[in-house]
Amino acid sequence: MKKIKTIVCIFAVIIAILLPIAIPFIVSASLPSQYSQTFVGALDEKVDRLRSIEGEKCVVIGGSSVAFGIDSALMEEQIGMPVVNFGLYAAIGTRAMLELSRSSVGEGDIIILAPETDAQTLSMYFSSDMTLKAIDSDYSLISGFSADSILSMLGRIFKHSTEKLEAAGKPLTVPQGIYSSSSFDEYGDIKKGIRENNVMPLYYDPNTQISFSTDIIDGDFIDYVNEYVKYCRRRGAEVYFTFAPMNELAIATDTTEEQIEEFELYLDEVLECDIISSVSTYIMEAGYFYDTNYHLNDTGVTYRTRRLLEDLLFTKMPDGPIAPELPGINSRYDGPEDENAKYFIYETMENGTLKIVGLTEEGKLQTELTIPLGANKVKVAAIGAYAFAGGVATVVIVPEDSNLRNMFLHSFADCNVSDLWIYYEYVTQEDKLAPTADFGGIIVHVPPESEYMGDYDWLDSSRGYEFIDDAVR
Numbered sequence: 001m002k003k004i005k006t007i008v009c010i011f012a013v014i015i016a017i018l019l020p021i022a023i024p025f026i027v028s029a030s031l032p033s034q035y036s037q038t039f040v041g042a043l044d045e046k047v048d049r050l051r052s053i054e055g056e057k058c059v060v061i062g063g064s065s066v067a068f069g070i071d072s073a074l075m076e077e078q079i080g081m082p083v084v085n086f087g088l089y090a091a092i093g094t095r096a097m098l099e100l101s102r103s104s105v106g107e108g109d110i111i112i113l114a115p116e117t118d119a120q121t122l123s124m125y126f127s128s129d130m131t132l133k134a135i136d137s138d139y140s141l142i143s144g145f146s147a148d149s150i151l152s153m154l155g156r157i158f159k160h161s162t163e164k165l166e167a168a169g170k171p172l173t174v175p176q177g178i179y180s181s182s183s184f185d186e187y188g189d190i191k192k193g194i195r196e197n198n199v200m201p202l203y204y205d206p207n208t209q210i211s212f213s214t215d216i217i218d219g220d221f222i223d224y225v226n227e228y229v230k231y232c233r234r235r236g237a238e239v240y241f242t243f244a245p246m247n248e249l250a251i252a253t254d255t256t257e258e259q260i261e262e263f264e265l266y267l268d269e270v271l272e273c274d275i276i277s278s279v280s281t282y283i284m285e286a287g288y289f290y291d292t293n294y295h296l297n298d299t300g301v302t303y304r305t306r307r308l309l310e311d312l313l314f315t316k317m318p319d320g321p322i323a324p325e326l327p328g329i330n331s332r333y334d335g336p337e338d339e340n341a342k343y344f345i346y347e348t349m350e351n352g353t354l355k356i357v358g359l360t361e362e363g364k365l366q367t368e369l370t371i372p373l374g375a376n377k378v379k380v381a382a383i384g385a386y387a388f389a390g391g392v393a394t395v396v397i398v399p400e401d402s403n404l405r406n407m408f409l410h411s412f413a414d415c416n417v418s419d420l421w422i423y424y425e426y427v428t429q430e431d432k433l434a435p436t437a438d439f440g441g442i443i444v445h446v447p448p449e450s451e452y453m454g455d456y457d458w459l460d461s462s463r464g465y466e467f468i469d470d471a472v473r
Contacts, residue, residue, distance in 0.1 A: 036137035042181040043134040046188045056108035057082045063090030065244040065294035071305040072187035085188030093126040100144045107236035116244045123218035128156040195290040195297045201382040203286035204249035212263040226272045242277040249286045250293035276311040333374025341375035353381035359391045368395040379403040388415035397421045421445045
C-alpha cells in the first residue's frame, strides 16, 4: 500500500511540475499560426528542404547574411550537388541552425559555416522567443533542438502563448515586402529582383560597425563548433568555415591589417575545420550591399557566390571572380515641392541624400510634424541625432510614400515627441528603427499592412509598439 501511495505521490509531483508548461504549450500549438508569414516563418521550409534531399548535398549555415548572400542555383550548377541555404536570422542564434542541421548530415555532404563577424553570432546565444516564433507553423521542429534549447523554449512558452492568445481574435497580418516568408525561393535564398541597390543613407549602417577583435569570439562557441565538426566527420561529411560578406565602410575605423591577420590566425588555430577564405576576400565595396552591413543586393550575391565557389573549389572560375558593375543610389527627388520641407534643417550625406539634423524656427513651433519626401529636389532619407530637440511637436508622421531609410541613435532625444506614426509601406532596412533610434517612451504606431509589421521583431508586443488600423488616423 505504501508503495502505491509513493508512486501516486511521485506522479502527482511530476504533473504539478509539468502542467504549468504543458498547458501553455498545448494552447500555443492549437492556435492558428501568427508568425508563419513573417521572415522567421520561413524556417520550416528551410528545414523541409534540408531533410528532403537524399544523397550528397552542400549546406550553407549562418544568419541572414546567408539568406541574403548566396545564389544556390549557381552553386549547384558549379559543384554538381544540391545546395541548401540554411541561413535565416542572426537573432535566432548560430547554435540553433547548427542544432537543426545535425540530423540531416550525411555521407559526402559539404557543410559551410558562414556566421556574421559579430559577438552574438560567434557565441552560444540562443533566442527562445524568436525561435518559438520561427517554429510557430510547425511545432514538430522542436524535436530538432538540444535538450538545453528545448528547456529554454519551454521556459518562454507562457509568454509566447499569451501573445498568440491576444492576437487570436484579430485579423491575421500578412507581411509585405522583403521581410516576409514569401521572399524566399525554393532553395531558401532571398529572391532576386527585389533589392537592386544599396539603400542605406550612408551606404552603410554606422550603428553596427564590424570589429576584428578576438574578444568577440566566445570560447564555448568554438568548443561547440569543434564538437559539431567531429560529429559531421563521423557521419562522413566535411565542414568548412568561411566569412560573411562585410561592408568595407562598416569596418571599425581603428582596424589594422595586423588585427585582421591576428583574427584569422586565431580562428585557424582554434577551429578544427579548414578555413577556406580570407577576411579580405569578403570585405566588399558598399555598392554590393543592400540594407545592412551584411546583406547583399542582387549584384553582390552574384559576386559573393563566385568568390565562395572559388574558395570551395580551390581553382579559378573560368573568368575569375569578375566584379559586376556596381549599382548606384538615386538621390534625386522628382516629386512636387513638399510643404513640410520648410520645417527642417538638413545635412547632405555621402550618397547625396538629405539627413534631418534640426528644426527651423518655424518648425520648432509646430505641434505636429510630417517627414518631407524631399527638399530642393533631393530625397530626405534619414533622421539624425537630436533632430527634434528644441521643438514642441508631440506627433511625428512618416507618410506612405516616404523616402526615409534610417533613424540614427538618439533621433528622438531631448524632444517632446510622444507618438510616432509610420505609414510607410515598404521599408528597406532590417528592423532599423528598433535598435538604432532611441525612442524612450514614444509609442510607435504601425498600420497592419505596413512592411514594418513583417520586419523580424516588430510583432513582439513587449517592445512597446502599438499596431493600428488605417482608419484610426
